[in-house]
Amino acid sequence: MSAAASTLTLTRPDDWHLHLRDGTALEAVVGDSARQFARAIIMPNLKPPVITTAQALEYRERIMRALEKAGLAAGAFTPLMTLYLTDNTSAQEIARAHASGLVHAVKLYPAGATTNSDAGVTDLLGKCGPALQALEKLGMPLLVHGEVTDAAIDVFDREAVFIDRVMVPLRRAYPGLKVVFEHITTQEGAHYVRDADGPVAATITPQHLLYNRNAIFQGGVRPHWYCLPILKRETHRQALIAAATSGSPRFFLGTDSAPHARGTKEHACGCAGCYTALHAMELYATAFDGVGKLDKLEGFASFHGPDFYGLARNRGTLTLAREEYAIPAEVAFGDATLVPLAAGESLKWRVVAGS
Numbered sequence: 001m002s003a004a005a006s007t008l009t010l011t012r013p014d015d016w017h018l019h020l021r022d023g024t025a026l027e028a029v030v031g032d033s034a035r036q037f038a039r040a041i042i043m044p045n046l047k048p049p050v051i052t053t054a055q056a057l058e059y060r061e062r063i064m065r066a067l068e069k070a071g072l073a074a075g076a077f078t079p080l081m082t083l084y085l086t087d088n089t090s091a092q093e094i095a096r097a098h099a100s101g102l103v104h105a106v107k108l109y110p111a112g113a114t115t116n117s118d119a120g121v122t123d124l125l126g127k128c129g130p131a132l133q134a135l136e137k138l139g140m141p142l143l144v145h146g147e148v149t150d151a152a153i154d155v156f157d158r159e160a161v162f163i164d165r166v167m168v169p170l171r172r173a174y175p176g177l178k179v180v181f182e183h184i185t186t187q188e189g190a191h192y193v194r195d196a197d198g199p200v201a202a203t204i205t206p207q208h209l210l211y212n213r214n215a216i217f218q219g220g221v222r223p224h225w226y227c228l229p230i231l232k233r234e235t236h237r238q239a240l241i242a243a244a245t246s247g248s249p250r251f252f253l254g255t256d257s258a259p260h261a262r263g264t265k266e267h268a269c270g271c272a273g274c275y276t277a278l279h280a281m282e283l284y285a286t287a288f289d290g291v292g293k294l295d296k297l298e299g300f301a302s303f304h305g306p307d308f309y310g311l312a313r314n315r316g317t318l319t320l321a322r323e324e325y326a327i328p329a330e331v332a333f334g335d336a337t338l339v340p341l342a343a344g345e346s347l348k349w350r351v352v353a354g355s
C-alpha cells in the first residue's frame with residue numbers, strides 16, 4: 001500500500017504472547033484480544049502456575065467459558081496453551097502436552113525474573129535436560145523470558161547478559177530446539193536472533209517499538225509504562241523497529257499484554273506489565289507507519305508466527321483505517337479498573353472491521 005492510503009486490510013493476525021489471567025480478570029480482558037486476533041499463545045504464569053497438561057486443558061476450558069460469557073462466537077478465538085517449565089518438568093509431561101494437540105509450547109521463566117516466576121527454573125541446563133530433549137525431539141517451541149536474575153547485574157543489562165550466559169549455551173547444547181526469544185528489548189537481542197543459526201525467532205511488543213525508557217519517567221514516575229523486560233534506551237528501540245519491519249520471518253507479533261488492576265500498578269511497589277490487548281493493532285500500525293513500513297505489518301502480525309509454530313495462516317481479515325483513535329483513560333476489570341498503555345493519548349490508526 002502507498003504511505004498515504006487510508007485503509008489497510010491484513011490477514012487476521014495472531015498474538016504470540018498474551019497474559020489472559022483467570023477468573024473475573026480473564027472475563028474482563030478476553031474479548032479485547034478476540035476482537036483483533038484469531039489466536040494467541042497464552043502465558044502460564046497463573047497462581048499457581050500451569051505446570052501440567054491437565055492444568056493447561058482446564059485453563060483452556062475456563063478461557064472458552066469466558067469467551068462464551070463475553071458473547072463471542074465459538075471458534076472466534078483459539079487459545080494456544082503453554083506449560084510453565086519448572087526444574088522438575090518431566091519428558092513424559094512434555095510428551096503428554098504435545099499429544100494433547102492443544103498445548104503448543106513451554107515457557108521458561110528464570111526463577112524470580114518477573115510476575116509469578118517463583119516456581120520457575122533455577123538452573124536450565126543443569127536441571128531441565130529431560131524436558132529440553134523432549135521439546136527438541138517433538139519440535140515443540142521453548143518460549144524464553146530472556147533475563148538473568150543475578151541481582152548484581154543492572155536491570156537494563158539483564159537481557160544482554162542472558163544471551164551470553166544462557167541463550168548461547170542452551171542453543172549449543174540443543175541446536176535443533178525451536179526457541180522463541182520472547183519480548184526482545186535490546187539491539188543485542190535483535191541482532192542475536194537475526195544472525196543465529198538454527199530455529200530461533202523473537203516476539204516484539206508494541207511498547208518496545210513505540211517507547212524508550214524516557215517514557216517511564218516523563219514528568220514523574222509513570223507506572224503504566226513499567227514492564228519487564230524494562231524499556232531500554234532509544235538505540236535499542238530503533239534496533240527493534242528495524243528488526244520488526246525488516247521482513248525477516250524470525251520476528252513476529254507478541255503483545256505481552258499483561259493486565260494488572262490500576263491500584264496494583266499505581267502502588268509503592270507497582271506490578272510490571274502494560275495492558276495493550278485493547279488497542280494492540282492500533283499501536284503496532286502506528287509504530288510501523290512511523291517508519292513508513294506498513295507494507296511489512298502483515299508478515300509480522302499474520303504470517304511469521306504461524307509459519308514458525310508450524311500452524312496454518314488465518315483465513316479471516318482485519319481492517320484498519322487511518323483515523324484518530326483516542327485511547328480510553330481506563331476500562332472495567334472485574335471490581336477494579338485497568339489503565340491501557342498510553343491512556344488518554346491518541347493513535348493514528350483504528351481497527352474498523354474484522355472477519
Ligand code: DOR
Binds near residue numbers: 114115274
Ligand atoms: O511486564 C511483565 N508482566 N513481564 C512479564 O514477564 C510478566 C508480565 C505479567 O505477568 O504481569
Ligand code: ZN
Binds near residue numbers: 017019043256258
Ligand atoms: Zn509475558
